[in-house]
Amino acid sequence: MLAEVLIVLVKVVLTLTWTLLLALFLTWVERKESAVLQDRIGANRASVFGLRAFGLFQPFADAIKMLFKEDFTPSFSQRLLHWLAPAMSFFFVAVTMVAVPFGDAVRLFGRRIPLQVVDLNAALLFVLAMLSLGTYGILIGGWASGNRFALIGSLRGAAQLISYEVALGLSLVGLIMVFPSLRLSKIVEFQGGTLFGFLPKWGIFLQPLGFAVFFLAGLAETKRAPFDMPEGESEIIGFYTEYGGLKFGLFMFTDFLEVILLSALATTLFFGGWQIPWLGAGGFVFPWGGTLKVAPWAVTVFQVLSFNLKVFFFCWLQILFRWTYPRFRYDQVMDFGWKVLVPLGVVNILATGLILAAR
Amino acid sequence: MFKGWLVLKELLRGAAITARHFFVNMTFHTLKLFGVRTKRRGAVTIQYPEERKELSPRHRSLHRVLSREDGKPRCVACMLCVTVCPSECLSVEAAEDDDPEVQKYAARFVVDLNRCCFCGFCVEACPVDAIRMDTGEIRLAAEARAGLELPLEKR
Numbered sequence: 001m002l003a004e005v006l007i008v009l010v011k012v013v014l015t016l017t018w019t020l021l022l023a024l025f026l027t028w029v030e031r032k033e034s035a036v037l038q039d040r041i042g043a044n045r046a047s048v049f050g051l052r053a054f055g056l057f058q059p060f061a062d063a064i065k066m067l068f069k070e071d072f073t074p075s076f077s078q079r080l081l082h083w084l085a086p087a088m089s090f091f092f093v094a095v096t097m098v099a100v101p102f103g104d105a106v107r108l109f110g111r112r113i114p115l116q117v118v119d120l121n122a123a124l125l126f127v128l129a130m131l132s133l134g135t136y137g138i139l140i141g142g143w144a145s146g147n148r149f150a151l152i153g154s155l156r157g158a159a160q161l162i163s164y165e166v167a168l169g170l171s172l173v174g175l176i177m178v179f180p181s182l183r184l185s186k187i188v189e190f191q192g193g194t195l196f197g198f199l200p201k202w203g204i205f206l207q208p209l210g211f212a213v214f215f216l217a218g219l220a221e222t223k224r225a226p227f228d229m230p231e232g233e234s235e236i237i238g239f240y241t242e243y244g245g246l247k248f249g250l251f252m253f254t255d256f257l258e259v260i261l262l263s264a265l266a267t268t269l270f271f272g273g274w275q276i277p278w279l280g281a282g283g284f285v286f287p288w289g290g291t292l293k294v295a296p297w298a299v300t301v302f303q304v305l306s307f308n309l310k311v312f313f314f315c316w317l318q319i320l321f322r323w324t325y326p327r328f329r330y331d332q333v334m335d336f337g338w339k340v341l342v343p344l345g346v347v348n349i350l351a352t353g354l355i356l357a358a359r
Numbered sequence: 360m361f362k363g364w365l366v367l368k369e370l371l372r373g374a375a376i377t378a379r380h381f382f383v384n385m386t387f388h389t390l391k392l393f394g395v396r397t398k399r400r401g402a403v404t405i406q407y408p409e410e411r412k413e414l415s416p417r418h419r420s421l422h423r424v425l426s427r428e429d430g431k432p433r434c435v436a437c438m439l440c441v442t443v444c445p446s447e448c449l450s451v452e453a454a455e456d457d458d459p460e461v462q463k464y465a466a467r468f469v470v471d472l473n474r475c476c477f478c479g480f481c482v483e484a485c486p487v488d489a490i491r492m493d494t495g496e497i498r499l500a501a502e503a504r505a506g507l508e509l510p511l512e513k514r
Contacts, residue, residue, distance in 0.1 A: 036381050036401070039384060039402050039404075040403070041401075041404040041406070320374060320377055320378055320381065324377040325373065
């Protein structure tokens with residue numbers, strides 16, 4: 001009993017550390033990637049004892065700056081709720097990571113340990129529910145600020161997030177029809193086989209339209225450019241106008257956590273999670289014939305690396321999109337959500353149902 | 360609906376352009392990291408304090424007051440620069456010169472960089488070519504305002 005509690009605790013700590021470190025690293029990636037694709041160099045001055053390391057210390061410098069800023073609460077805001085809002089949006093995104101499987105189960109000291117904090121049997125619903133609850137952080141943040149512009153910003157944000165949640169949910173219905181379970185570990189296991197003998201049986205090949213709708217709706221859910229209607233950092237006034245210092249930093253950090261979460265979900269649901277094409281428990285079995293034996297421990301390492309690599313790729317892709325596209329107009333955001341993504345999601349469900357029935 | 364597909368195509372094209380920039384620039388950055396010299400660089404950035412851009416010959420930087428061949432200031436304190444200065448940042452104090460050919464010289468020639476807008480009118484107004492803005496000095500900063508009131512006659 002005690003051992004099990006300990007194992008879960010270690011897994012929680014490891015998952016949280018992985019997520020937070022990756023988010024911290026992503027702030028650096030965002031600066032550097034945007035710089036590189038705009039022919040610039042980007043932050044490279046932060047140094048420790050003269051060691052610059054491509055500006056890798058920049059996130060820590062930023063964190064120290066945020067920590068030492070004045071924790072300012074405007075006199076007209078509601079103090080408790082003003083504190084609660086960033087904490088809530090941070091918590092509901094961070095807690096979602098517990099459902100994500102990082103690798104296949106490993107055997108250690110005669111125990112079967114899944115590389116996943118909790119293997120919920122309705123993990124997909126849990127993730128969607130937590131994403132919806134994140135909306136409260138925005139709403140409360142705007143409301144507690146006591147600033148009318150912040151309130152309007154938070155209403156914009158709530159409208160956008162709720163609209164896109166519809167599309168997000170619809171895009172996953174097709175996936176649920178194809179896959180046998182809502183359990184994320186089962187979904188990943190199911191994607192281990194092959195289609196037509198050579199194509200890995202990943203969600204993207206079974207549900208291409210579903211993936212497109214899911215990823216676009218997910219981009220809107222992260223509320224970063226081109227969907228940064230709630231914040232509108234540079235022009236329109238957003239819901240965290242009255243926030244500064246660490247509380248603002250928490251909101252920004254939540255955005256990066258959402259980027260990681262969307263990447264992890266896209267990987268888990270549509271890109272085979274920790275699966276590597278043609279790699280089974282014993283090693284590679286190539287479709288053109290031929291096998292390659294891999295030791296069991298190496299298989300686990302490869303699988304965890306594969307998951308990380310896929311997550312990195314999607315983080316990179318999202319940052320690329322964020323620095324490529326200008327912001328949508330508000331009516332365009334609503335049109336895109338309700339008139340394009342929702343109908344496409346319904347079409348996807350119907351098509352999936354027809355194909356499943358015809359089979 | 361057709362228009363929507365056109366938009367999608369253009370969106371993908373945009374992402375392809377930024378991605379191309381990313382990978383091309385990353386290639387050059389990586390080559391540089393491994394010490395390979397290439398004609399092109401990964402970034403157009405000039406890392407300012409270490410690298411400096413060559414200033415154009417017409418660039419207007421910090422003023423200087425020129426002197427004659429015998430070392431005396433060239434300025435005859437005619438006050439034309441003080442008159443023409445739109446920011447009123449120049450102050451010149453005249454003094455009598457022993458040389459009857461010259462009659463006046465500037466005992467004090469102070470430029471207040473807090474006010475100067477670097478228009479260069481003083482240079483154009485000067486009848487004896489005594490003031491120029493060609494020192495190439497662009498790091499003009501001080502910790503207090505008084506530090507930016509530069510007495511140029513001593514230079």
